[in-house]
Amino acid sequence: MARIALLVLLLALLASAPLWIGSGYALSVLVLCNLWAVFAISWDFMSGQTGRENFGHGMFIGTGAYTAALLNLHTVVSPAACLPIAGVAAAAVAVVIGLPTLRLKGPYFALATLAAAAILQRFTIIFWEQMGGEEGLSGLSSLVSSPVGFYYASLAFLVLATGALVTLAASPWGILLRGIRGDEVACDAAGISTTRHKIGALVVSAFVAGVGGAMYAFFQLQAGPYLLGVNTSLSVIIMSYVGGIGTVYGAIGGAFLLTGLGEGLRRFGEYRLLFNSVFLIFIVFFLPRGLFAPLWQRLRRRAETA
Amino acid sequence: MSALLEVRGLTRRFGGLTAVKNVSFAIAGGELTGVLGPNGAGKTTLFNLLTGFVAPDAGEVRFAGADITGLARHRIVSCGMARTFQQPRPFRLMTVEENVAVACLSPRGRQQPGRSLRDRVERVLRLVGLEGKGRTPVESLPYGALRRLELARALATGPRLLLLDEPFAGLGTSEIEPLAALIAELHRRDGLTVLMIEHKLREFMRLVRRVIAMDFGEIIADGSPSEIVVNPCVVTAYLGGAEASIGTA
Numbered sequence: 001m002a003r004i005a006l007l008v009l010l011l012a013l014l015a016s017a018p019l020w021i022g023s024g025y026a027l028s029v030l031v032l033c034n035l036w037a038v039f040a041i042s043w044d045f046m047s048g049q050t051g052r053e054n055f056g057h058g059m060f061i062g063t064g065a066y067t068a069a070l071l072n073l074h075t076v077v078s079p080a081a082c083l084p085i086a087g088v089a090a091a092a093v094a095v096v097i098g099l100p101t102l103r104l105k106g107p108y109f110a111l112a113t114l115a116a117a118a119i120l121q122r123f124t125i126i127f128w129e130q131m132g133g134e135e136g137l138s139g140l141s142s143l144v145s146s147p148v149g150f151y152y153a154s155l156a157f158l159v160l161a162t163g164a165l166v167t168l169a170a171s172p173w174g175i176l177l178r179g180i181r182g183d184e185v186a187c188d189a190a191g192i193s194t195t196r197h198k199i200g201a202l203v204v205s206a207f208v209a210g211v212g213g214a215m216y217a218f219f220q221l222q223a224g225p226y227l228l229g230v231n232t233s234l235s236v237i238i239m240s241y242v243g244g245i246g247t248v249y250g251a252i253g254g255a256f257l258l259t260g261l262g263e264g265l266r267r268f269g270e271y272r273l274l275f276n277s278v279f280l281i282f283i284v285f286f287l288p289r290g291l292f293a294p295l296w297q298r299l300r301r302r303a304e305t306a
Numbered sequence: 307m308s309a310l311l312e313v314r315g316l317t318r319r320f321g322g323l324t325a326v327k328n329v330s331f332a333i334a335g336g337e338l339t340g341v342l343g344p345n346g347a348g349k350t351t352l353f354n355l356l357t358g359f360v361a362p363d364a365g366e367v368r369f370a371g372a373d374i375t376g377l378a379r380h381r382i383v384s385c386g387m388a389r390t391f392q393q394p395r396p397f398r399l400m401t402v403e404e405n406v407a408v409a410c411l412s413p414r415g416r417q418q419p420g421r422s423l424r425d426r427v428e429r430v431l432r433l434v435g436l437e438g439k440g441r442t443p444v445e446s447l448p449y450g451a452l453r454r455l456e457l458a459r460a461l462a463t464g465p466r467l468l469l470l471d472e473p474f475a476g477l478g479t480s481e482i483e484p485l486a487a488l489i490a491e492l493h494r495r496d497g498l499t500v501l502m503i504e505h506k507l508r509e510f511m512r513l514v515r516r517v518i519a520m521d522f523g524e525i526i527a528d529g530s531p532s533e534i535v536v537n538p539c540v541v542t543a544y545l546g547g548a549e550a551s552i553g554t555a
Contacts (some may be wrong), residue, residue, distance in 0.1 A: 182397025191412030216469030
């Protein structure tokens with residue numbers, strides 16, 4: 001009960017945001033928060049549950065963004081229809097990357113995803129005639145005409161994606177995925193095909209990130225190679241850690257905090273990444289369970305006892 | 307009745323060491339058999355070979371008439387052969403019931419009696435005497451309960467053949483007695499075929515009907531417990547030629 005009340009309160013706060021912050025710069029920062037939150041929860045669904053850390057999440061975000069951009073520039077597919085197609089494209093990349101790499105043990109999966117994202121980023125330069133090179137692809141038509149409309153679209157997608165991923169994580173499948181994190185050898189002994197479930201989780205994660213990437217492209221009206229880059233992938237990981245890894249919803253808090261701070265610290269340029277890294281070290285040392293997930297759990301308990 | 311498990315010429319080398327050398331034996335359905343041998347005799351390697359955790363260099367493992375040599379580990383479990391580990395391997399950061407649920411969600415675990423996942427988990431927890439502990443995080447379980455959880459994970463997959471790797475290791479006498487009784491009951495009441503490795507000779511010899519003795523990767527004796535304890539090869543392997551019988555050990 002308390003949980004539902006808290007959720008409704010939070011949603012009301014987010015839904016009424018355009019009323020109290022207007023439709024200018026602040027609202028566009030909130031759109032970015034929503035989209036980065038989608039990226040972060042989709043990362044946490046795979047890596048937080050199974051414990052296999054994906055260091056190339058940008059490849060799914062970027063695949064989604066470029067798919068949407070290419071479809072929008074070269075075909076008559078409507079922007080809204082581009083979103084699910086972008087998700088499917090990212091999911092396809094996940095299958096191709098996951099099949100060989102998810103059999104790897106230890107840190108090799110992390111390294112392989114890092115390399116795969118770097119390769120995909122290279123492709124945007126090599127095929128510059130199609131992919132726009134360093135400049136990326138621009139001139140996309142808009143998904144929703146008004147900024148307020150786009151804000152609601154991004155918020156709706158965040159709510160939908162969070163609901164779906166939290167439900168999946170709480171389902172029996174989620175138990176299996178956390179079993180993989182707990183002890184992969186014991187999973188084998190329990191008769192579980194770990195590779196299949198890890199690929200399944202990566203595909204779900206990539207689909208959500210791909211749709212988010214497409215939304216991001218329609219928001220910026222362009223898709224650039226930076227989306228596939230290490231910075232994007234690392235930012236997503238830092239957000240999940242700050243939020244509280246393995247909880248899915250915690251990553252939303254991390255994304256809002258770091259995106260908001262990132263915009264606030266914009267005038268410090270490249271020092272922002274330094275700030276993010278210091279923040280991560282602080283979290284890992286002093287708050288290994290993250291900032292937002294424990295906070296939310298405490299709020300919930302307090303509301304329940306009140 | 308044909309054998310449930312049939313092993314022919316199983317061999318595995320690690321560098322210069324032949325851990326398991328040309329091992330052949332058969333286990334009929336309904337047996338309760340022990341594997342005996344000093345440290346380094348190749349018992350655990352044999353279990354790893356049977357369950358697909360280590361690939362053999364030569365030989366064949368047949369289970370219920372089908373060749374399962376080289377099959378993926380989880381597929382062997384799906385055939386109906388489940389194992390426990392010498393060191394308990396619980397799923398960290400999860401509760402007892404979630405630990406059991408993982409195995410209940412395996413292809414074979416889903417076919418076990420019970421209308422829902424919860425029913426199946428509860429049934430297995432009752433079976434191993436962990437009822438009421440479902441919500442406990444595995445990190446706060448005492449060692450004896452971890453041993454039972456290890457057994458629960460294997461049982462949840464509905465095995466026909468259960469391989470137990472030193473199920474009594476690290477347990478006190480007061481904990482061994484009920485666990486031995488539990489294994490005996492699973493064997494007698496549920497008709498489960500059991501193959502177990504154990505060092506605790508007294509409990510072991512009382513429990514099993516047949517003993518396969520190994521030394522230096524080879525089977526040196528195969529017979530009833532009373533035959534094994536007076537077998538000269540076994541006595542030599544265990545006591546290095548001393549005149550004492552291991553029955554009094």
